[in-house]
């Protein structure tokens with residue numbers, strides 16, 4: 001099977017691979033970079049989706065304006081698909097320092113370090129998919145809870 005570059009299918013596959021990476025990598029300790037596992041808590045699911053989308057944006061190598069903006073279009077700030085793409089570009093700039101087509105992404109520890117450090121400033125961190133809290137608010141609470149243990 002040949003996967004057309006930048007196809008919806010390809011982007012969905014990349015997204016699912018990042019979910020799996022988060023799930024299997026036990027070295028991830030930050031609630032933003034680690035999988036929420038089997039949790040059905042809507043706040044956990046919302047954070048998992050937002051952080052997964054962020055990690056895809058970070059890892060895209062080369063960078064392409066993916067034709068399916070996914071969860072960005074669910075964000076309250078994105079009224080149109082163009083808005084969603086713009087927010088994705090802004091996040092790429094924040095996390096990686098580039099948003100031109102073809103520019104290299106980050107991998108490994110660099111990718112995770114950037115995700116942890118910048119998630120609270122990102123557009124996708126504002127995601128509220130069936131939740132009252134934003135993904136970044138939930139991430140902050142989980143981090144605080146971890147420290148209080």
Ligand SMILES: [Zn+2]
Pocket residue numbers: 015019049052
């Ligand atoms: Zn997902």
